[in-house]
Amino acid sequence: MIIRDSVIKYGNNIDTDVIIPARYLNTADERELASHCFEDLDRGFPEKVKTRKIIVAGSNFGCGSSREHAPISIKASGIKAVIADSFARIFFRNAINIGLPVITGREASMFIEDGDELEIDLSMGIIRDITKDKSFEVKPLPDFVQGIIKSGGYINFTRESIKKGN
Numbered sequence: 001m002i003i004r005d006s007v008i009k010y011g012n013n014i015d016t017d018v019i020i021p022a023r024y025l026n027t028a029d030e031r032e033l034a035s036h037c038f039e040d041l042d043r044g045f046p047e048k049v050k051t052r053k054i055i056v057a058g059s060n061f062g063c064g065s066s067r068e069h070a071p072i073s074i075k076a077s078g079i080k081a082v083i084a085d086s087f088a089r090i091f092f093r094n095a096i097n098i099g100l101p102v103i104t105g106r107e108a109s110m111f112i113e114d115g116d117e118l119e120i121d122l123s124m125g126i127i128r129d130i131t132k133d134k135s136f137e138v139k140p141l142p143d144f145v146q147g148i149i150k151s152g153g154y155i156n157f158t159r160e161s162i163k164k165g166n
Helices: 030-035 068-077 089-098 106-111 143-151 154-164
Strands: 001-009 054-057 081-084 102-104 117-121 126-129 132-139
Touching: 030 068, 054 106, 054 117, 054 132, 068 089, 081 106, 081 117, 089 102, 089 143, 089 154, 106 132, 143 154
Parallel strands: 001 054, 054 081, 081 102
Antiparallel strands: 001 117, 117 126, 126 132
């Protein structure tokens, strides 16, 4: 699976409260959640995400509460993948469950800059910064995780597996 797009860059300790503020947790509507994604951190996010679909951040991305709303709002806003030095464990799992690719890569998260164009090969574990002509090796996502992502999330993956008789 290959993802190619440009970067929106954030720093360390991006918590779920700045990804989707608690005042919007009274809805499960993905479009509504997406409209408030990062609004307390980056008022320009709605404009940026029109042309840049990969988030790169520092350490501890998704820390804070365990709300699934955070990765849902990111994915629903149009983001195709998140690369970070490290992720909060529950955020990482929630992202996979809803079909949002999350990639851990310390060197990539430090080197890649806002606006860089990337090509991510999830199967091979390669992030290529096309802007700077530099590649980074990361741990490839396991095949079953890639299957979940391709299906659009764990629920769809399970439905497809049941239909196939697996």
